Amino acid sequence: MSHEIKETCLPAGRNKGIDRRDFLEITGKTAVAISLASLPILTSCNETPTIKTTHGACYHDCPDRCSWQVKTEDGKVIGFEASQNPYTAGKLCDKMVNFPNDVTYHSDRVLTPLKRTGLKGKGEFEKISWEQAISEVTSRLRSIIEEKGGEAILPYSFGGNQGKVQSRAISSRFFAHIGASQLERTICGNAAVAGVLATNGQTTGVLPEDCVHSKFIILWGTNPVLSNQHLWPFIQKAKDNGAKIVVVDPFKSLTSEKADWHIQPYPGSDTALALGLMHVILKENLHDQEFIDLYTVGIEELKAHVQNYDPASVAQITGLDEETITSLAKSYGQSSPSLIRVLIGMEHQVNGASAFRAVAMLPALTGAWRDFGGGLMHMTYELFGASLNWESLSLPPELANPKTRSINMIELGKVLNSKDLNPGIDALIVFNSNPAVTTPNQNLILQGLEREDLLTIVSEHFITDTARYADYIFPATSVLENWDILDSWGSTYININEPAIEPLGESKPNSELFRLLAREMGFTESYLYESDIDIVKKTLRSDHEYLKGITFESLRQSGGQRLNLPDRWMPHAEGNFKTKTGKCHFYDADIEPALPTYLPREYSKAEMEEYPLHLLTLKTPKYLLNSSHANIEHILKKEGQPYLEVHPDDAAHRNIADGDELKIYNQRGEVFMAARISRKVTQGVVCMPHGYWPSLMKGGSSANALTDHLLTDMGRGGAIQEAKVEIIKA
Template sequence: MVQPFSQNGNSERSLKIVRAACPHDCPDTCAMLVTVEDGQAVRVAGDPDHPFTRGFLCTKVANYEQRTHSPDRVRTCLKREGKKGEGRFREISWDEALDEIASRFRELAESSEGAETIMPYSYCGTMGLVQSQSMDRRFFYRLGASQLDRTICASAGAAGYKATIGLTIGTDPERFHDAKLIIIWGSNTISSNVHLWPEILKAKSNGAHIICIDPRRTRTADQSDEHIAPLPGTDAALALGLMHVIFAEGLEDKDYLERYTTGAAELRSRAREYSPERVAAICGLEAETIKRMARLYATMKPSVIRINYGLQRHAGGGMAVRTISCLPAITGAWRDPSGGILLSTSGTFPLNYQALERSDLMPERTPRTLNMSQLGDALTSVDDPPVRALYVYNSNPAAVAPDQAKVIEGLERGDLFTVVHEQFMTDTADYADIVLPATTQLEHFDLHKAYGHLYLVINERAIAPLHEAKCNSEVFRLLAERMGFKEECFKDSDEEIARQAIASDHPALRGITLEALREHGWMRLNLPETFAPFAEGNFPTLSGKCELYSEMLEAQGLPAVPEFIPPNESKQSAPKVAHHYPLALISPAAHAFLNSSFANLPKQLRQELRPFVEINPVDAEARGIVDGDVVRAFNERGSCTLHAVVTTRAREGVVVSPSVWWNKLSPGRVNINQLTSQKLTDMGGGATFYDALVEIEKQEEGMRN
């Protein structure tokens, strides 16, 4: 709903305040208020009335109007004139661009190889239900294009969690303040989930103990009572070590295990294999640390774990999340509304995804699926049939996809027809044949669910699209028309799509309508005020119980009972590789960036300064590196240039390079994803960004800065 902004005096200025939602890939999905003056967005602020986000915006989204009105926006449709990657284009009209895209797609669809030669590529440039997963899915389903397995962020953890809990349902974030022990596991909450932090601080003021588990000493670790830094990729072993102590000392909740779980005996047997001493050797910790943490977790109640997606970006990532997710059932932490575990709230939203996406539009033979985390291979190795057209939106794969050299090799193919729908000339846009100007969040309508709270949030269009920009849904409507698709669903307006998304008889959506959302700006799911989803079992699994033993995983050839799966690349699992590349690399989100979003804006660039790598003083001294040196990080996949920050924030043997920098704004026009791998996780087909061994060497003295 658009609210008037009162004015005194006789000013003729037109002022209004419009309700909006932050669109970016963050759990918090902030409710926002946009001040519009004479058709221009002049201020973006948080909505102080939202119960969870409370009017505060993070450093990334504060001043969002500057992103919308940036002089660097793509203004018109563009057609490539130079070589791919050069970034030389000429302006063309929308009609010319759409006609060429439709013509090329039609030609490929009617060829002997068929529409599977066309590959869509998108992720979470916007998280909106309308602009991210409605008209686009309908279009590519109807076309019969290759399907995209969207795995690059969260699929491994989601698979592991669902194998245990059933759906991504967990502790209500608004109840964290009543917990007595909070374990923040693989989450830099202050940088990437900041609106949960006040709940944690309130708990701390009430006497709660806060433990942060992270290989790096983050901002969140600084503010916690305790920081535990295991080696990357060893979290499952740590969780099994905690179980060992809990079972050995009789600290488990036997009643909860008996009534509401399957496989407790098998898990107890597995945990016996993971003594604190063995786990200490795997994780690079002290055995006493593991024992003390286990006792705290089992005895301080209510206890809650905030687990996040960083720890699932390695070979055993799915099993790591699964193993940690077993802990609340062992101690009965689910009994209390402030106990349990939270990975994501997304499974709590019973939205009508079939109506949104219309998978029934697919041809009778289901098209193949390509994994977005293996884009390099998809563009260079897949030949049955080869990918001949790539349509990129809501993503910047040239910067964010793993094994970057292979991705760039694919994007450089002269026979690959590439379309990029973008707000800015990203690294990927430089390789496009056609670039289409995209709207920002202030220029289109959308509806958002959160994955870090329990509210739906509306996003009204605050201003008309700038220049010649069009939103995703409109572009796919126009392409569907040019392709001759006659289905009525391609005529649905954005508002109709939003209504379809919430059209459900599920009790959690009772009373939630588009009209009510427009009036209030946001609405909480229709859940009990004291939401304790598994206090009496009722897990959304086939057994109705927390599945400590998973027959589903067993059928997939995976361990039925939680087990530690080592990283692909570590000193313990790959000693020959480690001989040449002895340092474990992780590349978490930079504080001022969100993936590669915001990584081209002046404010955020000033905050991050330059691409850097944190290295422990012991590792730095062994290589003759001092703080500020220009260094080369490298492995068998590639290399990149970074500035060294010598600090104990990185534990010995681990280096940390916050990301994701644009290639074109990085030394040598490459970023840290030169070093990451296309190998997939154990379950969910996820990316293994944090499973890479590297070496670092000092560059010549003349390059020191």
């Protein structure tokens, strides 16, 4: 099939900015480079087209942080493809291959400031100028500050854009400057990190590429085939080299289908399983006494503690056979190098941090850290924390350590509806987030967003389900239109993102929105006005060895570069744990409880009777990333109908057949979805996909209508997977 580039002449001066509606609807799996090549290229008849290639990186909340290159002709994107760096490996995931059409040039994109004209939630707006929007918003914010103080203003942002400039640099200074409430951004990752830090003092263990040396890999609560796709080839290579791949996951994920062994414990029982494995390892003498003596503290307390977690007791808790528990412990303890890969999955339960704390102890117990490719693989962000210059990304000294109150993002619904909070939240400023979809207790959040006395401001690409409630929407640039610098929490590559095209319409970077608000408020402090490109450049100004040979210019040429890390990265081969003692902590008297302990959520008898099924809300969609892309028609079509996975016994008990329309409900809400009867879940567990927008769902609710705003045991994360439901035919 040939794809001819069609040229269309326009009068000079009209060739800047493409008519987005001219772009073709892409519905198949056609590579974007081809699909874009089939688009009309608008050029002026008397000008020579200018072709340019710029480098950037994926801004999504994804551990891979792919690098890409964007080809433009006369300021319009004509090609978009992955970089060839060894980690991105020339391939973007299916979520992103069509990004320019799906987001940047999408006909629904918000390209001017909008002001609400209808009732909150109706999504009725009129276009207004930036001048009017900034002036009106500033005047409202000023009144709130004068009347109630800055804490009546709450910023709300998370991983919708993980670029450091567009997610934090100027916005955090602006909010600290006005004395706004601080937001605890803990919905994802914090509990996991808190657990691993309690044991090891750092999260950076085995590096992603080094898993090829492993011979036994446990993927515990993680689904790399779908959500860490650029790690998977390295795991596959280890497998090809003879490694056994084990998946521990209450859901039969795509990864579990490719593994040698899938272990399916009951949701939330990971702490007990990890302690049970330690019980067997110690009993079978598979521990490394020398490593324990040299580099750990608390082995005697741990030995006594795991007596409570014999295989029979753990089998009761996890729903696994005793034999499975014993066999997993022995296989792990007898293999080397043995690796445990954890990421986020286990954390969203009340016992979540303890689960990470316990699992992180296993490599120290067996001495797996001594082997190249052995140990625990978790996050990588500390490498960037150590090496980048954070001056431009942190608060300036005069704003550091603000004394203003903190509000946990997971409790947004509760906070917006609180009568006791003093001051209450009078203004909510949302960017890089869509809490109406992604935050637990959806109905409570929507009820809060309906408040007529709440000023809601949203910076966005689309009129999301949160933006529908906004008083003002500001048009945010897409990643193809702004500068940024992107570290990673799952890879070892640093990227800069150079704008490939001018901002479309009247869109502006988030950073510029906050500069404009600051200027209109009359602030003169220079830290509020640092330019995006200066922030990027300054952040790279560092003498740290990891950044040797990595400069602004080198990144402009390559997009992403791997940090200069030692060839054999073995952080704990000789201890060097970053805890207060320098050792791995099996026991810590300063933490309550001093040893990781299985403490599940207690449900009342009445609740268990009324809502007997445990609900998992997982990132199973192939084309959505959290709530991103869930408004794009052709993506929803490709994704297909969302289903609730129901175990055959639970379905039979309720006379439910495959494909039946169901009402899934509890005390917080109800969601409508068809049943898919499968053994992807165990009996007593149901699973629905996360990320769908309630406004596009039958009944106007999606997964988080059923979840609760509970916090985890450490890290103040979201125990989102702690929800009980009942199901009936709709």
